[in-house]
Amino acid sequence: MRDLGLAPTRPSQGQPEGDEEEEKESDGKSKLQQEPKPFRKDTGVGKSSIVWRFVENSFDPNINPTIGASFMTKTVQYQNEQHKFLIWDTAGQERFRALAPMYYRGSAAAIIVYDITKEETFSTLKNWVKELRQHGPPNIVVAIAGNKCDLIDVREVMERDAKDYADSIHAVFVETSAKNAVNINELFIEISQRIPSTDANPPSGGKGFKLRRQPSEPRRSCC
């Protein structure tokens, strides 16, 4: 059995700032006008839906936004091994952003999700990559998921561009649809394959997991 800590990114905290509402300062300027919010576009990309599809194999079109974070686990039999995923699903709203380091610091991998129909979510993703590189665990596996690939008619982010970017930072990349269950299991399996085995990296304190590299399962082309 191997335990895989995973943190789909995007959270924070502190005094609620309001997400979509603009708060007015005493000088009458809104906070939006005063300071850039590099992570503002994180909500609604489908992080929770991806986790739900993976853990419960279900999809809720009326799912509520995540408050703070939620935690789920799933164990999958993959070839001759059991992989246990310990997953933190973090909130995308700006007011929860400061919580993010709590989740990614102890994680073996992070999935950064963007919405293929919203270009700004892809730009935001790069800020997360930077933050993970600067403040995350040195060997954290980064995965990029371009979600909602069932909405191909309103696509704003080209798959090739996202793939080129992912390759440039050595990240796992896949386009997913939580709605249609496309590439969800493949995403998690590919991440688990990238996490070094305990043979190569002896764990401290006797905890960890053993994993051999296996050939990737074929991915489905998204829609």
Ligand SMILES: Nc1nc2c(ncn2[C@@H]2O[C@H](COP(=O)(O)OP(=O)(O)OP(=O)(O)O)[C@@H](O)[C@H]2O)c(=O)[nH]1
């Ligand atoms: N068409 C389509 N809609 C999706 C997909 N995944 C999620 N959605 C919808 O997108 C909306 C947001 O989904 P969530 O899973 O709550 O997104 P989130 O990123 O977790 O949002 P926060 O919790 O606010 O950070 C919901 O209405 C979902 O039903 C998908 O693959 N395809």
